[in-house]
Amino acid sequence: AQSVSQHNHHVILSEAASLELGCNYSYGGTVNLFWYVQYPGQHLQLLLKYFSGDPLVKGIKGFEAEFIKSKFSFNLRKPSVQWSDTAEYFCAVKKAAGNKLTFGGGTRVLVKP
Amino acid sequence: GAGVSQSPSNKVTEKGKDVELRCDPISGHTALYWYRQSLGQGLEFLIYFQGNSAPDKSGLPSDRFSAERTGGSVSTLTIQRTQQEDSAVYLCASSLIYSGVETQYFGPGTRLLVL
Numbered sequence: 001a002q003s004v005s006q007h008n009h010h011v012i013l014s015e016a017a018s019l020e021l022g023c024n025y026s027y028g029g030t031v032n033l034f035w036y037v038q039y040p041g042q043h044l045q046l047l048l049k050y051f052s053g054d055p056l057v058k059g060i061k062g063f064e065a066e067f068i069k070s071k072f073s074f075n076l077r078k079p080s081v082q083w084s085d086t087a088e089y090f091c092a093v094k095k096a097a098g099n100k101l102t103f104g105g106g107t108r109v110l111v112k113p
Numbered sequence: 114g115a116g117v118s119q120s121p122s123n124k125v126t127e128k129g130k131d132v133e134l135r136c137d138p139i140s141g142h143t144a145l146y147w148y149r150q151s152l153g154q155g156l157e158f159l160i161y162f163q164g165n166s167a168p169d170k171s172g173l174p175s176d177r178f179s180a181e182r183t184g185g186s187v188s189t190l191t192i193q194r195t196q197q198e199d200s201a202v203y204l205c206a207s208s209l210i211y212s213g214v215e216t217q218y219f220g221p222g223t224r225l226l227v228l
Contacts, residue, residue, distance in 0.1 A: 032214075032215070034216075036219070042221075043204075043219050043220060043221040043222060044204065044219040045219075046216060046218070049216060051213075051214050090156065092156075094215075099144065099146075099161050099163070099169065099215075100146065100158040100161055100169070100172065101146075101148075101156075101158065101217060102158070103148075103155060103156035103157075104155075105155045106155060106156075
């Protein structure tokens, strides 16, 4: 069965610092990749997604992610975080021929003002 | 437009009781998913409906869990004889496959507490 790993469970950083969250998955076939964000008290929202083409994808709120097939990774980045980026971030993978999403364990990000 | 809605937003029940959770997907979305978000297990897939096809029930944790989708729209997740380990946030998502691309949009969830 496929699995998704997010190596950092908690990240604390100051405003204007750069953020990078790691995500690795175990499935060897073609995949679709997603990052979702859950702000405090809110529901899961899509940040960005990768299906094909340019492995560097840009999402909302200045986030981007890079798909590196050889490393089975889809790391999320933001050059300069804001206090409002405090949230929990989830990486998710779907087999291209499948349906369900397999989620990583999530990373809680706290941005100190 | 309106997103995925779920009701109730919170549910407290006693062990052994049955509960029903409702999901209204985004209008026109043909696929509907249920997931569970719990402290110990993270986000787990439960069940998937697509059009008139037989649902994929592979994620249901026990036969106490069942779900149906009426008229290809609203879905109800039923948990019979609830147990304390059923306490979690139950999330519904819907999607539309367009040009081979599918993105799931999530509702706010139902927070279930079994006492």
